[in-house]
Amino acid sequence: MFEKSTWIRLPRNVLVGHEVLEKTVDAVEELHLTGRPLIVTGEIPREVAGNAVRKQFEDRGHDPAEVLVEEASFAAVQRVIDAAEAADADYLIGVGGGKPIDITKMAADERGVGFVSVPTAASHDGIVSGRASVPEGTTRHSVAANPPVAVIADTGIIADAPWRLTTAGCADIISNYTAVKDWELARRLQDVTYSEYGGALSRMTAELLVDHAGSIKQGLEESAWIVVKALVSSGVAMSIAGTSRPASGAEHLFSHQLDRLAPDAALHGHQVGVGSIMVEYLHSGEHGEWRDIRDALAAIGAPTTAAELGIDEATVLEALTTAHEIRDRYTILGNGMSEPAAREAAEFTGVI
Ligand SMILES: NC(=O)C1=CN([C@@H]2O[C@H](COP(=O)(O)OP(=O)(O)OC[C@H]3O[C@@H](n4cnc5c(N)ncnc54)[C@H](O)[C@@H]3O)[C@@H](O)[C@H]2O)C=CC1
Ligand SMILES: O=C(CO)COP(=O)(O)O
Ligand SMILES: [Zn+2]
Structure with missing residues (x-):
């Protein structure tokens, strides 16, 4: 008897290209994600793209909250979950390199809400994946999580990032x-x-x-x-x-x-x-x-x-x-x- 089954989870909106950052709110609204977003980012990615994303949501009448993370750890995931709870956030937006995106992915999964991936560098292939990689003690977990519902990869921003990324x-x-x-x-x-x-x-x-x-x-x-x-x-x-x-x-x-x-x-x-x-x-x-x-x-x-x-x-x-x-x-x-x-x-x- 054939008993195999699989469930493949993929993002719905993947925007790649010139100035697509400006379409972030459009991509989110098209998915019927409503309510308050929480932007999860780091110091540098905030300057590079986070502030622009925040302003875009404010201009369109949304009221985004924000939290900063710098490292990939379970403590950082908990901080984001706490921030999402405190802000009563309805979905999360990860802006940055692999670490903020992995943390956002896990926190969104834990809260059962959607998340949007806004990579500011082409430095890793977790941009779209349904996995997050987090160290703990002497081990390193590859954690299953829902993939982003939308990915906004602005090639202008990414081309301006340090070449080593x-x-x-x-x-x-x-x-x-x-x-x-x-x-x-x-x-x-x-x-x-x-x-x-x-x-x-x-x-x-x-x-x-x-x-x-x-x-x-x-x-x-x-x-x-x-x-x-x-x-x-x-x-x-x-x-x-x-x-x-x-x-x-x-x-x-x-x-x-x-x-x-x-x-x-x-x-x-x-x-x-x-x-x-x-x-x-x-x-x-x-x-x-x-x-x-x-x-x-x-x-x-x-x-x-x-x-x-x-x-x-x-x-x-x-x-x-x-x-x-x-x-x-x-x-x-x-x-x-x-x-x-x-x-x-x-x-x-x-x-x-
Ligand atoms: N979930 C998955 O499937 C995958 C996860 N990963 C994880 O991703 C992490 C590695 O990703 P990275 O991006 O290397 O780490 P990262 O998020 O620490 O970024 C590297 C550095 O680049 C800076 N940065 C990002 N965008 C920038 C910009 N536009 N201009 C200037 N600086 C910028 C960041 O602030 C940081 O200092 C690891 O934790 C790794 O395990 C990596 C591959 C796949
Ligand atoms: O970095 C990865 C793929 O490039 C995935 O890392 P993990 O196997 O730790 O999840
Ligand atoms: Zn890798």
């Missing part, structure tokens, strides 16, 4: 290559549920981005367009799969461990990119495709070494040898790498 988003996409390999491996070895569509979409997104690498250039709004479209596509792959697996394998475990060992040393996307070089080496050996990953990262100007990340050799090795402990997710790391094996992989690939 865009290269981080590209690297987050390039890491899909190894994430999908880990997922396939987990299917073969552990009978983990695999989605052909989620895997194929994720891999195709990385391939398209690499094919367009030559047109991804600093200051060009068209580059922001290419990268945001890829981030949307990668987020949809996660939603189709119902897990972050299509976009998060051993290279993400490595990055999550770096976040613990060297907090705020480097951007999420840059860390997963460097992780991806080594993880590809572990998958396919010295003659494998790790050089292609390294060269694709270098072509868009993302870091390919520990030194470029600003992280020392010992920390890289500790992150590699302990990454498998971060969560119960089977990857090429298996039950863990020995220190000599980690050193060999990091040295052979030129990461250290």
Whole structure:
């Protein structure tokens, strides 16, 4: 008897392009979201877009409340829930990079209200996804949450953001290559549920981005367009799969461990990119495709070494040898790498 079922949650309105920020209220009204919004943002994103969003709602007779968050943590989620309760907010608007957007996503889910995603940087593929990534103690949760009901990605704002944020988003996409390999491996070895569509979409997104690498250039709004479209596509792959697996394998475990060992040393996307070089080496050996990953990262100007990340050799090795402990997710790391094996992989690939 056929007993499978799936529930794919996707955003309804996805606006990407020039000056779409001005259409935020239109996109919200079209969804019949009514009542009071709570804008969740950080210091910089507030300047870049939050204040403009706030004014737009005020001009249209809404009365937005606001709360600032800077870190991805369960305490920050609780602060946003408390702020939403105090303001009697009917829906939430996350404005910023990956952290405010993840926090907004979880707080909205907890309160059972809708949320709108307003990315101010193309730095991560959580813009559209129904997942949030939050550290807690020695572990890192990939939390299921409802995806945004609307996404407003203004390519003018995103093109003006520091270039390193865009290269981080590209690297987050390039890491899909190894994430999908880990997922396939987990299917073969552990009978983990695999989605052909989620895997194929994720891999195709990385391939398209690499094919367009030559047109991804600093200051060009068209580059922001290419990268945001890829981030949307990668987020949809996660939603189709119902897990972050299509976009998060051993290279993400490595990055999550770096976040613990060297907090705020480097951007999420840059860390997963460097992780991806080594993880590809572990998958396919010295003659494998790790050089292609390294060269694709270098072509868009993302870091390919520990030194470029600003992280020392010992920390890289500790992150590699302990990454498998971060969560119960089977990857090429298996039950863990020995220190000599980690050193060999990091040295052979030129990461250290
Ligand atoms: N939910 C999901 O599926 C995913 C979640 N993530 C999570 O997202 C986070 C990483 O995202 P990031 O954006 O790197 O972190 P972030 O939100 O900390 O942003 C990085 C920095 O860029 C600044 N910034 C943002 N927009 C700017 C602009 N227009 N101009 C100048 N500065 C600007 C922020 O203030 C911050 O200092 C991590 O917590 C990661 O785990 C990453 C990928 C997928
Ligand atoms: O960063 C991610 C995809 O790019 C997802 O991270 P998690 O697996 O921690 O949810
Ligand atoms: Zn990521």
